[in-house]
Amino acid sequence: MSWSFETDSEFQEQLNWIDTFTREEIEPLDLVFRGPGDPWDPDSPAAKAMAPLRAIVKEKRLWACHLGPELGGEGYGQVKLGLMNEILGRSRFGPSVFGCQAPDSGNAEILAHFGTPLQKEKYLQPLLDGKIASCYSMTEPQAGSDPAEFTCVATRDGDEWVINGEKWFASHARFSEFLLVMVVTDTEVPIHKGASIILVEKGTPGMDILRNSAVGPYVEQGDGVHGYIRFTDCRVPADNLLGEEGGGFLVAQTRLGGGRVHHAMRSVGVLKRAMDMMCERVVSRTTKGGLLADKQLTQEKIADNYTQILQYRLHVLYTAWLIDKYKEYNREVRKEIAAIKAATPKVLQDCIYRAMQVHGSIGVSDETPFMTMWANIPELGMVDGPTEVHKVTVARTVLRDYQPAPGLFPTYHTPTERARAMEKYGHYLD
Numbered sequence: 237m238s239w240s241f242e243t244d245s246e247f248q249e250q251l252n253w254i255d256t257f258t259r260e261e262i263e264p265l266d267l268v269f270r271g272p273g274d275p276w277d278p279d280s281p282a283a284k285a286m287a288p289l290r291a292i293v294k295e296k297r298l299w300a301c302h303l304g305p306e307l308g309g310e311g312y313g314q315v316k317l318g319l320m321n322e323i324l325g326r327s328r329f330g331p332s333v334f335g336c337q338a339p340d341s342g343n344a345e346i347l348a349h350f351g352t353p354l355q356k357e358k359y360l361q362p363l364l365d366g367k368i369a370s371c372y373s374m375t376e377p378q379a380g381s382d383p384a385e386f387t388c389v390a391t392r393d394g395d396e397w398v399i400n401g402e403k404w405f406a407s408h409a410r411f412s413e414f415l416l417v418m419v420v421t422d423t424e425v426p427i428h429k430g431a432s433i434i435l436v437e438k439g440t441p442g443m444d445i446l447r448n449s450a451v452g453p454y455v456e457q458g459d460g461v462h463g464y465i466r467f468t469d470c471r472v473p474a475d476n477l478l479g480e481e482g483g484g485f486l487v488a489q490t491r492l493g494g495g496r497v498h499h500a501m502r503s504v505g506v507l508k509r510a511m512d513m514m515c516e517r518v519v520s521r522t523t524k525g526g527l528l529a530d531k532q533l534t535q536e537k538i539a540d541n542y543t544q545i546l547q548y549r550l551h552v553l554y555t556a557w558l559i560d561k562y563k564e565y566n567r568e569v570r571k572e573i574a575a576i577k578a579a580t581p582k583v584l585q586d587c588i589y590r591a592m593q594v595h596g597s598i599g600v601s602d603e604t605p606f607m608t609m610w611a612n613i614p615e616l617g618m619v620d621g622p623t624e625v626h627k628v629t630v631a632r633t634v635l636r637d638y639q640p641a642p643g644l645f646p647t648y649h650t651p652t653e654r655a656r657a658m659e660k661y662g663h664y665l666d
């Protein structure tokens with residue numbers, strides 16, 4: 237029997253170092269580099285500022301350390317990554333400095349699993365080294381949640397695939413060296429058997445970015461990082477197929493599962509930061525002759541935040557533990573990933589709102605980080621699939637373990653159960 241909530245002292249020391257390094261060296265980047273692509277774009281001025289920090293992280297053997305040694309990591313797994321991401325999530329730059337940023341880390345994982353030796357040589361190493369950016373493009377303008385509606389097709393012509401169709405919200409497409417594009421390769425079978433992932437290099441003729449959307453109103457229109465892409469007779473070598481023809485969803489599952497957990501881990505970091513700010517404020521600010529901290533309605537907010545954040549955090553770490561245990565995205569793991577994915581926007585909405593509220597006007601101003609945190613919440617209910625779809629997954633998986641009652645009344649019908657209990661123990665009443 238092993239069941240523990242403790243972090244071993246050696247790793248705790250590393251976490252302490254990561255915490256100080258994040259606060260002192262990484263968080264200041266957020267205040268200087270505010271462009272929407274800065275943490276990911278290798279040509280951004282932020283990349284130069286990150287380079288020495290990345291070198292320190294590599295020297296400390298903490299770079300992409302969730303990946304196995306064959307991918308240049310330390311094989312730390314998901315629980316340790318979860319504990320690290322709770323700290324890195326405080327900053328937009330944290331994951332990029334530690335080599336675990338989305339979508340590149342997920343793309344590296346599928347390239348490693350499914351890539352040909354040539355694809356790995358050309359793209360995997362530079363991606364793992366943080367020298368290039370990558371894009372995963374699945375959503376289409378007319379369809380996101382329901383892949384059955386996808387229409388972007390690739391047809392085989394000799395030694396090439398010819399891609400036609402459109403993609404939408406392809407994050408980082410404009411500065412990515414390559415895109416992993418989900419395309420329909422067989423229209424005669426259900427989409428889960430008829431879709432494939434094809435690697436398209438930057439600058440391939442026939443691939444045009446029509447525009448770049450941003451999240452929120454603060455970015456100049458057109459300066460966003462989410463590409464609306466059109467493919468017109470875009471030809472790529474047949475070898476650019478990633479995995480099996482028709483196996484696109486098998487490949488996608490490998491990255492989307494991990495990606496969803498990592499969003500949740502980073503959200504714990506955001507929540508902890510909001511909680512720290514909230515607590516500092518209420519023990520600092522006085523009103524009506526006393527500290528805010530002494531008002532019972534404030535205490536209720538503190539208690540609710542504490543409890544909700546702890547529950548969410550433990551659920552995220554439990555899910556990470558399950559992934560480490562099973563080493564695959566089986567049914568049990570997928571259920572928990574869907575559950576925490578669905579829980580994420582709600583816990584952020586509740587807890588950041590309370591933390592912001594106790595700050596009064598400064599909380600909603602541009603002089604504290606709350607409004608930035610607040611503006612990021614809705615995208616977490618959408619990215620990697622909307623909350624509703626994940627709730628459906630949770631409910632369906634839970635209900636698979638239940639059978640209908642055999643008769644008219646439920647199996648827990650009290651009169652029936654009591655009659656059975658009386659048969660067993662009733663004689664003691666005589």
Ligand SMILES: Cc1cc2nc3c(=O)[nH]c(=O)nc-3n(C[C@H](O)[C@H](O)[C@H](O)COP(=O)(O)OP(=O)(O)OC[C@H]3O[C@@H](n4cnc5c(N)ncnc54)[C@H](O)[C@@H]3O)c2cc1C
Pocket residue numbers: 339372373374375376377378379380381382404405406407408451462615618619620621622623624625628
């Ligand atoms: C910041 C950000 C980054 C993204 N990055 C990428 C990327 O890099 N690559 C990529 O391919 N995609 C990306 N996406 C797209 C994302 O995957 C889609 O937005 C998501 O899958 C939903 O698709 P949709 O936007 O077409 O919404 P729709 O599918 O139109 O859904 C709209 C709404 O309909 C409701 N709904 C949908 N299905 C159901 C259902 N079964 N039951 C009940 N209600 C339902 C929900 O309320 C949902 O929010 C990104 C999105 C965001 C916001």
